[in-house]
Amino acid sequence: MTLVTDTQPASVPGTLYVEHEHWLRRWLFRRLGCRDDAADLTQDVFVRVLVSPQTSRLETPRAFLTTLATRVLARFWRRRDLEREWLASLAVLPERLAPSAEEILEAQELLDQLDQWLAGLKPAARQAFLLYKIDGMTHAEIAERIGKSVATVERYLRDAYLRALENRSFATDHRS
Amino acid sequence: MAPKPQDFRRQLASAAEWRVRLGPDADTAAPEVAAAFEAWLAADAVHRRAWTTLSSAIDGALEPGLDRLRALRARAPEQAAALQAALISTPAVPPSGGRRRTMTTLAVLGAVGAVQFLDGDGWTIPGSAGMATGIGERRRVVLADGTRVTLNARSRIVPRFTGSDRGLDLAAGAVSIESIANDRTDFLVRAGPAAIAATSGRLIVERRDRRTRVAAVAGRFGVDSAAGAKRILQSPEVAWVDGRGIEIVQANAGAVAAWTEGLLDIADGTLGDVIAALRPYRRDVLRVSDRASALPVSGVFPLDDAARVLRVLESTLPIRVRHFGGWFTTIEART
Numbered sequence: 001m002t003l004v005t006d007t008q009p010a011s012v013p014g015t016l017y018v019e020h021e022h023w024l025r026r027w028l029f030r031r032l033g034c035r036d037d038a039a040d041l042t043q044d045v046f047v048r049v050l051v052s053p054q055t056s057r058l059e060t061p062r063a064f065l066t067t068l069a070t071r072v073l074a075r076f077w078r079r080r081d082l083e084r085e086w087l088a089s090l091a092v093l094p095e096r097l098a099p100s101a102e103e104i105l106e107a108q109e110l111l112d113q114l115d116q117w118l119a120g121l122k123p124a125a126r127q128a129f130l131l132y133k134i135d136g137m138t139h140a141e142i143a144e145r146i147g148k149s150v151a152t153v154e155r156y157l158r159d160a161y162l163r164a165l166e167n168r169s170f171a172t173d174h175r176s
Numbered sequence: 177m178a179p180k181p182q183d184f185r186r187q188l189a190s191a192a193e194w195r196v197r198l199g200p201d202a203d204t205a206a207p208e209v210a211a212a213f214e215a216w217l218a219a220d221a222v223h224r225r226a227w228t229t230l231s232s233a234i235d236g237a238l239e240p241g242l243d244r245l246r247a248l249r250a251r252a253p254e255q256a257a258a259l260q261a262a263l264i265s266t267p268a269v270p271p272s273g274g275r276r277r278t279m280t281t282l283a284v285l286g287a288v289g290a291v292q293f294l295d296g297d298g299w300t301i302p303g304s305a306g307m308a309t310g311i312g313e314r315r316r317v318v319l320a321d322g323t324r325v326t327l328n329a330r331s332r333i334v335p336r337f338t339g340s341d342r343g344l345d346l347a348a349g350a351v352s353i354e355s356i357a358n359d360r361t362d363f364l365v366r367a368g369p370a371a372i373a374a375t376s377g378r379l380i381v382e383r384r385d386r387r388t389r390v391a392a393v394a395g396r397f398g399v400d401s402a403a404g405a406k407r408i409l410q411s412p413e414v415a416w417v418d419g420r421g422i423e424i425v426q427a428n429a430g431a432v433a434a435w436t437e438g439l440l441d442i443a444d445g446t447l448g449d450v451i452a453a454l455r456p457y458r459r460d461v462l463r464v465s466d467r468a469s470a471l472p473v474s475g476v477f478p479l480d481d482a483a484r485v486l487r488v489l490e491s492t493l494p495i496r497v498r499h500f501g502g503w504f505t506t507i508e509a510r511t
Contacts, residue, residue, distance in 0.1 A: 090255070154193075162188065
């Protein structure tokens with residue numbers, strides 16, 4: 001470790017890594033309580049540093065890293081929550097319908113991907129959108145199912161398209 | 177001239193509203209809605225730009241994810257339902273640093289039994305609810321009795337093996353039934369208005385709108401129509417079955433089977449035939465005018481490069497192909 005402080009400008013991502021990797025890993029470990037997760041997420045933060053547009057000259061490298069790490073951490077918790085919810089639904093299935101190990105990995109990835117696309121959309125709108133896209137229901141059928149007007153259902157669908165557009169850059173981010 | 181950002185945002189909202197109004201399949205949208213949409217597109221370059229921006233995000237990135245969920249739903253509806261439930265009901269939580277978690281995930285995973293899904297050489301075994309293919313995807317499948325079939329893109333089959341009933345239902349698309357396992361009972365294919373009984377040989381069954389096409393590639397098959405007509409179909413005959421009966425047409429069953437090799441083989445066909453075969457391989461809606469649809473076409477085309485096929489057709493036929501975003505393509509006869 002060197003004597004870099006937060007007020008000292010760092011130059012390239014490489015320098016950032018050498019000077020702050022250990023600090024960031026400790027910062028994440030304090031929040032995760034697991035050494036392996038902390039190491040994984042540290043790598044993920046630095047991948048984001050590499051694809052981030054303005055890393056050439058940073059006045060406050062640790063504040064920058066903390067911002068990225070907070071986002072990575074939020075995504076990490078969110079994925080845990082999604083998986084727990086999904087597994088709770090699966091747990092009641094008879095064994096012959098349970099997914100294989102390969103299918104579990106695929107489903108986790110799919111869950112994470114679709115959740116990022118639909119980020120910011122409230123549950124009723126998510127439900128309407130999935131009934132429309134996956135179950136192939138008409139606007140009227142969805143309205144009846146979720147107990148809302150057809151106009152509301154159509155507003156939900158429109159919102160879902162616009163959200164997906166907004167979340168586009170975020171959803172293609174590197175996954176941890 | 178670049179529009180003001182807030183104006184462009186408003187146009188994006190309009191584009192999203194058009195997508196909702198046009199519905200899941202612009203082919204079946206009411207003609208007046210489709211006409212109004214095309215007028216809106218043509219009215220302003222900003223409209224078209226908004227439409228393209230929205231469509232490329234939805235079709236280029238969101239739809240592939242949704243396709244995977246749809247495929248899961250066709251293959252394992254219970255698993256898909258669990259996934260949808262999680263997407264809807266997991267509450268969003270603001271990021272906070274100090275939450276304590278326990279690792280329950282792995283323990284639950286360990287308790288879930290594994291299901292064999294793929295065997296050694298790329299043949300897939302369908303689940304009880306059947307199997308579906310996505311856009312541009314062909315898949316070889318081994319059924320419970322050992323019969324081997326190939327699904328064309330955007331197709332769905334539901335195998336039936338209960339008691340003395342042996343066979344499959346073709347719910348959408350096309351299937352090639354390649355080697356029928358020996359058994360005392362016939363292998364029975366049900367596809368819309370048609371039912372086909374087979375003991376050996378090879379045949380192709382394809383659903384198109386409310387009709388079903390049956391091609392006897394090798395062997396003899398009994399074909400029944402819902403209207404009560406019966407025919408024996410002998411290789412290389414091809415038949416169309418609809419609500420009225422069975423019609424044997426001049427065609428070569430071998431050419432019909434070309435899609436199993438990734439090819440489209442059209443001899444003395446029409447542009448309409450080519451477009452119908454390309455649709456399962458394209459994410460966008462292909463709308464072809466009646467005049468263009470009737471143009472005669474012969475040739476062998478690669479199904480897996482549908483974009484190139486369209487370019488080739490545009491350079492050799494008197495047609496105009498226009499793309500509206502990544503979602504809507506019109507093919508019209510040049511005047």
